[in-house]
Amino acid sequence: METIRTVAEMERRASELRESGAVIGLVPTMGALHEGHLSLIRRAAGLADTVVVSIFVNPTQFGPSEDFESYPRDVERDAALAGEAGCDIVFAPEAHDVYPAHYATVVHVQHLTRRLCGAFRPGHFDGVTTVVAKLLNIVRPHLAVFGRKDGQQLAVIERMVADLDMGVRIVPGDTVREPDGLAMSSRNSYLSDAEREDAVVLSQALELARGLFDSGETNAALVVGRMREMIESKETTEIQYIEAVDRATMDPVAELGENVMIAMAVFLGKTRLIDNMVL
Numbered sequence: 001m002e003t004i005r006t007v008a009e010m011e012r013r014a015s016e017l018r019e020s021g022a023v024i025g026l027v028p029t030m031g032a033l034h035e036g037h038l039s040l041i042r043r044a045a046g047l048a049d050t051v052v053v054s055i056f057v058n059p060t061q062f063g064p065s066e067d068f069e070s071y072p073r074d075v076e077r078d079a080a081l082a083g084e085a086g087c088d089i090v091f092a093p094e095a096h097d098v099y100p101a102h103y104a105t106v107v108h109v110q111h112l113t114r115r116l117c118g119a120f121r122p123g124h125f126d127g128v129t130t131v132v133a134k135l136l137n138i139v140r141p142h143l144a145v146f147g148r149k150d151g152q153q154l155a156v157i158e159r160m161v162a163d164l165d166m167g168v169r170i171v172p173g174d175t176v177r178e179p180d181g182l183a184m185s186s187r188n189s190y191l192s193d194a195e196r197e198d199a200v201v202l203s204q205a206l207e208l209a210r211g212l213f214d215s216g217e218t219n220a221a222l223v224v225g226r227m228r229e230m231i232e233s234k235e236t237t238e239i240q241y242i243e244a245v246d247r248a249t250m251d252p253v254a255e256l257g258e259n260v261m262i263a264m265a266v267f268l269g270k271t272r273l274i275d276n277m278v279l
């Protein structure tokens with residue numbers, strides 16, 4: 001497995017791969033790889049000849065009071081795990097190479113970025129779409145795999161790629177969960193024992209919503225209200241948002257139905273976790 005550290009070298013290698021006719025799959029990550037990322041890499045390996053995993057803790061998607069500095073970084077560990085899962089090239093550039101002096105461009109997706117995480121993390125999605133657009137231009141993949149766990153991010157990236165005719169297939173990868181249901185996340189490692197115990201309530205609340213919907217309940221406010229009660233019953237939780245939205249537009253819906261996503265962000269102590277389910 002190769003590790004490429006510069007944008008110029010990645011661009012050169014991508015041209016070579018394109019010319020050889022290889023199908024390139026990209027899995028963009030910020031490192032701190034866990035089973036959720038590895039399942040995305042395996043998915044890419046099943047679809048592409050050459051799998052590139054980017055590892056880049058992107059400064060532009062973190063707010064000033066967020067965990068950019070403390071975000072776990074260990075490229076060697078991540079590269080070893082990525083290789084075992086089927087990655088051929090790890091692309092781990094430096095921030096000054098991705099955003100050199102005089103850098104001035106932002107990719108902004110309108111509308112879908114206003115609600116949910118977009119409402120609470122100003123500028124976050126601009127950082128995500130800008131870096132993803134850059135990664136797609138540098139690596140020139142035929143397909144790129146993104147996790148369903150970041151449901152709004154996935155919808156925003158799908159919109160960007162369609163709107164800007166970027167000619168890359170976006171492949172969604174399923175959320176991988178711990179045995180008790182907690183969605184895997186690099187930020188789970190921040191949880192204290194008590195917070196980890198309470199964190200299971202996020203997936204339990206989604207299960208509750210699924211059960212209510214399956215038994216015929218379509219009133220979104222009622223279902224979200226029941227989820228809130230359940231989550232608030234745990235001591236270490238503080239809900240930032242729970243919303244039922246149309247999966248394509250991120251607009252709120254009053255009625256649950258097909259293609260409705262119920263999404264949430266919940267603090268467990270200082271750690272903010274997200275989870276969602278598409279009906």
Ligand code: PAF
Nearest residue numbers: 028029030058128131150
């Ligand atoms: O989902 C993530 O880890 C990041 O938002 C991404 C897509 C790698 C962009 O930095």
